[in-house]
Amino acid sequence: MADRHRPTFTDLPAQVRGWAEEVLGSPVAGTGPATGGYSPGVTDSLFCADGRSAFLKASHPSLNPDSPGLLRSELRALRAMPAGLPIAALLDAFDEGADGWVAVLLERVPGVQAPLPWTDTTIEAALASLAELAGALTPAPVGGFGGAGDALAPLMTLWSELAGVDDLDPWCAARLPALDAAGCRALATVDGDTLLHLDLRADNLMLREDGRLIIVDWAWAARGAAWVDPALLAIEFISSAAPEVDADAWIEHVAGTYRVATDSIVDLLAGILGFFERTGRLPDPPGLPTLRDFQRFQAAALRRWLRRSPHARRSIRG
Ligand SMILES: Nc1ncnc2c1ncn2[C@@H]1O[C@H](COP(=O)(O)OP(=O)(O)OP(=O)(O)O)[C@@H](O)[C@H]1O
Ligand SMILES: [Mg+2]
Known part of the structure; x- marks a missing residue:
């Protein structure tokens, strides 16, 4: 890097x-x-x-x-x-x-950035903190927050810009319309009345000395459906490849807890994959020389997962 x-x-x-x-x-x-x-x-x-x-x-x-x-x-x-x-x-x-x-x-925050790899204990702590936030931030406090659909739209609609890109993984290239459709479908499901973080990654999570997981860096907060933040955390589990973590089991858990279809969660992650694939091919933004490496790394991990996930629709998995 x-x-x-x-x-x-x-x-x-x-x-x-x-x-x-x-x-x-x-x-x-x-x-x-x-x-x-x-x-x-x-x-x-x-x-x-x-x-x-x-x-x-x-x-x-x-x-x-x-x-x-x-x-x-x-x-x-x-x-x-x-x-x-x-x-x-x-x-x-x-x-x-x-x-x-x-x-x-x-x-x-007295503590460390959420230590990798994720373990059952740190996942429990994440789950508890997310449930606490969703409880306290539903309905979303007043404050002029935009909707999650609007916030995510520029990220979830990038598959169409990848048509004809030479170095696109052949698996993605072969199913661009299905991936594009997944991202668009997801946008119709993410709105709601919970104040969401929308940028949950290990570097925005800190494990406090008392074991509580603290969520920092709220720059992208928006109003949306409560399942979206825990669903986005699946990306973290997928890319950190923690041996104890089964991202598909996490998706089932989120689906059950928040009463959302696993299809909607997979659509969201497929849309985000398009964001990482597209932005990872752009030049460095000023002052952020490490961002593109991170995005390419996330794309590779999400792509590997999506190819295998039992929850991915047949139209995506092929
Ligand atoms: N309140 C805090 N106490 C201790 N450490 C913190 C705190 N907030 C953040 N950190 C640490 O600092 C790092 C950077 O902070 P943060 O994530 O808020 O900013 P960023 O991602 O660099 O900035 P931004 O997203 O605003 O461009 C975090 O990854 C975390 O390790
Ligand atoms: Mg941060």
């Missing part, structure tokens, strides 16, 4: 550092960079002289033109959430407007 250099707290201009230290009530004496994630902004744990700690995310349009907007979306989601959920609570935010810095100060 390409190297990536995130700026750190000490690279930030004085007004952003000053704001953080004022909110924390103590000078920052040390920082710890986060390893997960793809954004080009600051993602640092801050350790204060008086023993307090927090987690800072900060971005500027010069790092990537879309990053400040994503941070503002995350802020909107965090502001709408009730207390006590398995998330990192918002402490404060700083925003200089269109051409300036935007920063979010969060509670620091």
Whole structure:
């Protein structure tokens, strides 16, 4: 994977550092960079002289033109959430407007990024946290969130752009219309009234010291059907190839718990495969040199799974 250099707290201009230290009530004496994630902004744990700690995310349009907007979306989601959920609570935010810095100060999660491979224990923890979130975030809190169908449409409709692509896997090339139809069908099923995360991956999940799974990075939050987040987590299980995890059993479990057809879950994952296949072939976005490798890796794993899954419709499996 390409190297990536995130700026750190000490690279930030004085007004952003000053704001953080004022909110924390103590000078920052040390920082710890986060390893997960793809954004080009600051993602640092801050350790204060008086023993307090927090987690800072900060971005500027010069790092990537879309990053400040994503941070503002995350802020909107965090502001709408009730207390006590398995998330990192918002402490404060700083925003200089269109051409300036935007920063979010969060509670620091004492723990590690969800450790791979997944085990029965960490899957149990994920299930518990997702159920807790779905319970508290249905109906979705007010906050002007868009619908999951609209949010996912640009991702789920990319199979048609892959026609004629030379290096497309022959298995995909042979069933492009069926894969395209699956993605389109899925879009008709994802709407609902739960506030969803829509970007559940190991690097957005943290295992806290007490065993609770904490869900971070809410930039893509949208209103949709409660089954969508747990269904998307199947991608994580598929791509991490954890020996203890049977992604098809997970899909059955989600289908049973949330009363959704396994067909709808597979359609969603087939649509997302089109997103990874398409975007993994695009040039690197500014400041995100590791993203395309990740997308190609996800595509290969999802493709392997879809070819074998007993839940994939005959029209897809062939
Ligand atoms: N509150 C927190 N406390 C401790 N560590 C955190 C916290 N939030 C996130 N992290 C760690 O920092 C990493 C990056 O954070 P996050 O996922 O929020 O941002 P990102 O993916 O880089 O950015 P974005 O999606 O906004 O572009 C996470 O993978 C996680 O390991
Ligand atoms: Mg992240």
